[in-house]
Amino acid sequence: MMSFIKSRSLLYLALILLTGLIACDKESEKEVLEPKFESFTLRPEFNSGLNEVVVGDRSGIEIKLTVPYNVSLNNLVVSFNYVGVKVEVNGVEQISNVTANDFSQPVTYTVFGINSEPREYTVTITKKLPQLPQVYVEVEGRQEYRDDEKETYKKITLKVMDPDNLYTSTTEFNAIGEMKGRGNSTWYGVPKKPYRIKLDEKSSLLSMSTDKNWALLANFYDKTLLRNLTAFEISKIVEMPWTPKSVSVDYYLKIEFEIGRQKNVFCEWHFIIFLVDMPLFSAPENHF
Template sequence: MRFVVFSILIYIFIPFTCFAQESKAQTPESYYLIGWLNNWDQQNKDYPFVLQDDGVTWKITVSCNTDDGWFKIVPSSAFGRSDFWKNLLCAPYDGCQELSGEMVVDGGAWYLARTSGTYTIEIVPSEFRYHITLNESIAQSFSGTLPVLYINTENPVDSKDNYVHGSCFLNVPNGSAYSPLGSEEAPLSLWIKGRGNYTWSAFEKKPYRLKFEEKVTPMGLTQSRHFVLMANADDDYATLRNTVGFELSRLMGLDYTPSQRPVELVLNGDYKGLYMLTEKIRVAHDRVNIVEQDNRETDPYNITGGWLIEIDNYDDDQQIRFCESNGEMLRFTYHSPDTLSEEQYDYLSDCLKATDAAIYQTDKSSTEWEEKIDMDVLARYYIVQEIMDDCESFHGSCFISKDRGFDSKLKFGPVWDFGNAFRRDHLRFIYDKPSFSQSWIGEIARYPRFQERVKQLWWHFLSVNYSQVDTYIDEFINQIAEASQCDGIRWPQYKQDNINGRKDSFKWNLSRKVQFLTEQWGAYDTGIKQSTDNHAQEEWFTLDGRQLGERPVKSGIYLYKGRKVVVK
């Protein structure tokens, strides 16, 4: 019998052959193993379970010599019945990795991994219970094209609240541009715990937070003790949501964008698939470069900064909460400092409430909100979110910083979570009928000065940067292609198969949104024109989008009213 088997890995639906033990004499109600995806055989009784001496337990041992696949169990009484499919015994799909559990009727399947050994499957139909024994370990299967991060811990990593101590080392393939980190003989000490909210609770492929004992620079990332392993289990666009969102942030010239590197993870001997080793957002001179404020500070000047906060969509003890002027709840989680004095709490609360009041001025020619928020930085941040059609962008994982100083402004960024990018059918602005409440941005978008700055930066992006994105996507997909296939085998439910097809779908969504924004904000005229006229000072920009205080005195190419202009 040819069929596919099951593991904690991908939808590879290549049939393969399994061999069962010789069965004892069967009772009238016997049980048989059958396979799936276009290979279910409603008549095949070649793979029977064996009734054990206790009279209630049935057992079969299978050895699989090719790929992974799915199994269901059928009672003999179901053969030949019109409702055959409604009488199968299965494991629930959402628990199919479990090696023990309760069977259900229909609605699921077992998925067992390829192995050089055998699986023994035991069922007690009268109790709807099953147990699976792996007689030999699953062969590790990583691509060999990416660095592999090995982490071993003293205890299981099952919490995002408590660190577990462990050690790690990073192996790199031959010819890699990166250097190894530690070694199997001399691993580095670290602590690891879970991270995330929805991504931690909703997926079996978990994201992790790492804290090294000493500062490291893995694969050229900025030196730190703090990094994140992003699982991207929620990204069925070939890991492109965060990757392209981060690249757009860099192209848009935001002060700091977290860097990331693709790796394959082996945790306590278990291959976990493709991850992105990512710089954690934190206050540091080469990350969010602001003054680091002490916890429980009370000095009136020192408490003006630095602040690293986040517009959040989860309640947290470390938050300031109040209603936005449109009636929506605003949650600001403070990350640095993370333990506040009364003076710090009052200062931050007053600052944020004053900002909200300034944003909701009736007079949209007012510039009061610009005294609170750096408009140029916000415009760049906003454009990135619009290009990615991130309908959760100003709802959660929306970071804001403020440096020290009575006149310092709130700066949006760094970008972080693009997990909800391109999840809508309708083309519209992210604040227009959003899937999630979008704090502040819908009201700010009503200010003509903000919209004008957005258009200026948009024209620059179209003329200088947009052409780079397509090549960047292709190069990234080529880099991770084989590792993504291995990840798909490990986690079939997260749809990492057909990576090039998923890349094309992502590109289609991206180009569709860019076309929409071009229709709204205008296309850039790439024609270069000569100019010696003394144009209005405030409309001159450098090619990287910086507004000039006066007409340029140096010769060169500049932006004027959305056009490239040569100044002699």
Template sequence: MTRTNYLLLLLLCVALYACKKEASPLIDQHIADVIPSASKEILSFTFKASNNAEQLIKDVECHVYDDHVTGCIPYLSTNKSLIATFKTSGISVTVDGVPQVSDTTINDFSKPVTFVVKAADNTTKSYTVQLHTFTGLPIFYIETEAPVISKEDYVKGKLTIDANTQYPQTVTDLALEMRGRGSSTWMMPKKPYRIKFSNKTELLGMPAAKKWVLLANFADKTLLRNYVALEIGKRFEAAFTPRARFVEVILNGEYLGNYLLTDQVEIGPTRVNIPELKPTSPASDISGGYLLEVDERLDETVWFRSLLQVPFTVKSPENITAAQLAYISNYMQQIENVLYSPSFNDPVEGYTKYINTATFINWFLVNELLKNNDAIFFSSVFLYKDRNAKLSMGPIWDFDLALGNISYNGNNLPQGWWVKNAVWINRLFDDPAFVQQVKDRWNMLKSTQVNTLYTFINETAAQLKYSQQENFNKWDVLYNYTWPYAVPAGSYASEVQYMKEWLSKRVKWMDTAINAL
């Protein structure tokens, strides 16, 4: 064959191949068979009861997403060493380098497990497999030596944590002490609790501390109000806003329902981060730090009232000395005296000399937006004073009777001022400079932080889909009247929708009212 004829034949073959490629998809399939495949997908993932008879009652079908797999065992299950059944388009699957065989290999799914699928071309893709149990929330199994029946006396016990693959939790078995907490909430059927560890401990990804709170949210049929309020506190930069996680609580073998695990309001490196005064602290440290609560119930050993009868209880220092008490009570009275003096808004000697105005504004906006019934200087109004610093407001706390969840004081209505009428707060609004700061702060926060709150509420309610069902199976109050809410909405979804609609109306009213000041 001459060189010319060879070139003609080659050109003819190329032309024919091009025509065939356009005319027939079979060529593409042939090429795909020749070139190494890059396919490495998990096609299905199941836990069969036949393979896991000890742990499962029926098959658990998992959902496969882009790079993760999720499934839920819809009942309490502590043994999560399971055999998975899976199909894949890859040539092999490993976990931590260990080959995986469908229907055969056992893994511990108490934490997220990474399955690595290898393709024929040696590329890989990782899938994070998360298996939840019961409602999908972390589960606290608590055993105590005696029933927890007191708000004063701790009972010793043990906590076992099933993080349910939701959060990091290195230590899962802890000795604890537990007692009741709250005022009106302690009188409700579903009790709130305080737990205490001997050493500072991280819980569900939250910074280490000894004392923690389990809020029952019995009076709130959305179970969300405290959590939403704390989210708003973070968005509004309210000082030292507590962190929180939803958990299921099982106490001495009895399921108690959905609880909100939160930071304890206290002085500490991961809480209200100011120096802690002690009886042995030198006199030079007397200016701080103090943590006070305005509490009409006077629910502390040490308390005092101002001349305007504002009830201050001393949360810290716990063992306050006479000199320390004299200092802080005199300081609070000095603030009140200046506030109600004719020159209260003097830029040098007025109230700004004594209070951290920004913290007061952020605290006010959170509580007024949610129309928090107790925040009118009745209870759960916290203030703190750092060493050689001004008085600050915070942390925010206690929003059971907020967001329309009340039938009195007009706080079921989304219109009208409430916290603005509180003693001290109402006086601040007599200062045009303070009013302007409130306007500016509100308008900035409204434009950046408020509109997405409804999506946050929807997403959180969706996370509680199964938890709220179990909670209201335990506590049959969803469709019945319970104090303080006037009219049951008729379903969990309706309760959440009512809260969102109330908030929407409140935002509109606040926007108009603040900018009209």
């Protein structure tokens, strides 16, 4: 009898051990999916102001992106691929190409996996520094102005770019007209010359008044590039009449010139310069 009981006890013990081993095997067979982002981008088709895809720079659990200055951070839609079962921000499930978030402050994304701890990513989106408007002038024949050609009008094509829409809602403006030199000591013998532009049709440039006559002030002798701008601002503050409006721009003059024996070299002279609205007027009597 004792032998029978002992045999049954051993049998039960063996069954218990076998059941435990099977349970351990099943536990080890459970799927484990480590959560992570595989890509994180901003696409122009889902975000106004973008002209190209912005790819996130991923470093560990930090993701950083930089967008143009004119792009609002308040309502950006992210496109992402991930490993896991879902992605959330503050408990709200995120859908790639659909869900918008406010990125004026860093945003924490949580990726959930299977049988693993969720992973949190901190996403920071910043703006690039604003770009100055750009003025491109191409002279007919692409000939450089000589000192003795100050009063000679030459036909030009003009392109004004405002890439970050600092002054206008349109990024590009094109026109044709004429251009000659201006100034005296600021014209002769200096590599950076001022010009007077006369457009064929009245136009508003960079939200200044509508006119045909414009000036490009080179400010070659002003190393700060602030003297004229400061004077114009003070004049505007004290409400002096006929204070011209002005905008600082990057100026490109397209010309051809010779270097040694090599001819027809296409070149761009690049300056920071003032584009000034110069309407024609007659001063009233006794006005100085």
